[in-house]
Amino acid sequence: MKSTPDQIEDIKRDGYSIDFSNVFNFAFENYKKIALYSALIFVVFSFLAFIVVMGLATAFFGIKSITQDLFNVLNNENLSYLDQLITTAAIASISALFSPLGAGFLKMAECADHNKEFNFSTIFFYYKAPYFLQLFLVTFVLAVASTGISYVIDSLGVLYLGGAVSLMISYFTFFTIPLIIFGNLNAIDAIKSSVVLVSKNPLTLFALFIIGLIGSFSGLFVCIVGVLFTAIFNTSVTYAAYFSIFNAEEDQDSIDKIGNSDFK
Numbered sequence: 001m002k003s004t005p006d007q008i009e010d011i012k013r014d015g016y017s018i019d020f021s022n023v024f025n026f027a028f029e030n031y032k033k034i035a036l037y038s039a040l041i042f043v044v045f046s047f048l049a050f051i052v053v054m055g056l057a058t059a060f061f062g063i064k065s066i067t068q069d070l071f072n073v074l075n076n077e078n079l080s081y082l083d084q085l086i087t088t089a090a091i092a093s094i095s096a097l098f099s100p101l102g103a104g105f106l107k108m109a110e111c112a113d114h115n116k117e118f119n120f121s122t123i124f125f126y127y128k129a130p131y132f133l134q135l136f137l138v139t140f141v142l143a144v145a146s147t148g149i150s151y152v153i154d155s156l157g158v159l160y161l162g163g164a165v166s167l168m169i170s171y172f173t174f175f176t177i178p179l180i181i182f183g184n185l186n187a188i189d190a191i192k193s194s195v196v197l198v199s200k201n202p203l204t205l206f207a208l209f210i211i212g213l214i215g216s217f218s219g220l221f222v223c224i225v226g227v228l229f230t231a232i233f234n235t236s237v238t239y240a241a242y243f244s245i246f247n248a249e250e251d252q253d254s255i256d257k258i259g260n261s262d263f264k
Contacts, residue, residue, distance in 0.1 A: 004183035007246060008193045015200045018244050020207055027212075027240035031233050033112035038105060038232040041123060045101075084151045092143035099139035100126040103181050105232055109239040110182075126181060134180045138187035142173055171209050172198050178242040197245065205241065212237035
């Protein structure tokens with residue numbers, strides 16, 4: 001079996017095929033296996049995180065200061081350039097610290113796919129070397145780029161463009177986390193490889209990317225609580241798309257080996 005970097009080189013040269021309906025069906029079946037457990041984890045973890053964060057923030061700053069600062073962050077016009085820089089760094093740091101949790105849900109999807117047992121501790125699986133540092137770095141870099149560009153564009157008074165650019169950054173870096181945890185790539189190589197994968201099949205992957213986002217937030221249209229059950233759908237789509245690409249490459253590699261060994 002070829003290594004992930006070798007498979008990426010093959011994809012650069014030859015491209016790859018991916019079928020939307022097969023990936024969607026794969027993702028939906030995987031999602032059904034992890035939806036309930038993921039919802040319970042979201043409830044427990046969100047409650048605990050909220051209590052801890054609000055408790056610490058109230059102790060240090062007071063509730064009035066927190067409310068005012070949050071209002072200023074949401075309304076970018078009230079922020080100076082220094083405030084925007086600090087806010088960008090803070091958002092990026094928080095996102096980076098929590099990134100192994102998102103990777104943990106991918107691990108859960110993998111366990112479900114292979115009928116392996118998973119539990120609450122599974123989402124903390126990647127808070128260890130060598131994964132944590134690479135996950136932290138890739139999330140921090142992408143969050144700084146996305147938030148920073150969005151602030152710059154918004155400051156120019158161009159409506160919605162900042163959000164669109166952030167969305168496109170998320171789209172082209174669709175596979176960064178799977179490439180780190182399943183492909184054992186470092187942060188920079190994962191970003192570059194994700195761009196390669198997306199650019200080789202942009203339309204199908206964009207459709208899957210959008211379907212994943214819509215599916216994750218579809219619970220909002222039923223009831224607010226419903227999003228707890230649908231939020232993980234994008235994880236299943238990402239997992240299904242990644243392994244639809246790389247399993248196909250591995251299968252083709254095996255076929256080539258068999259073909260080369262025939263009649264020798």
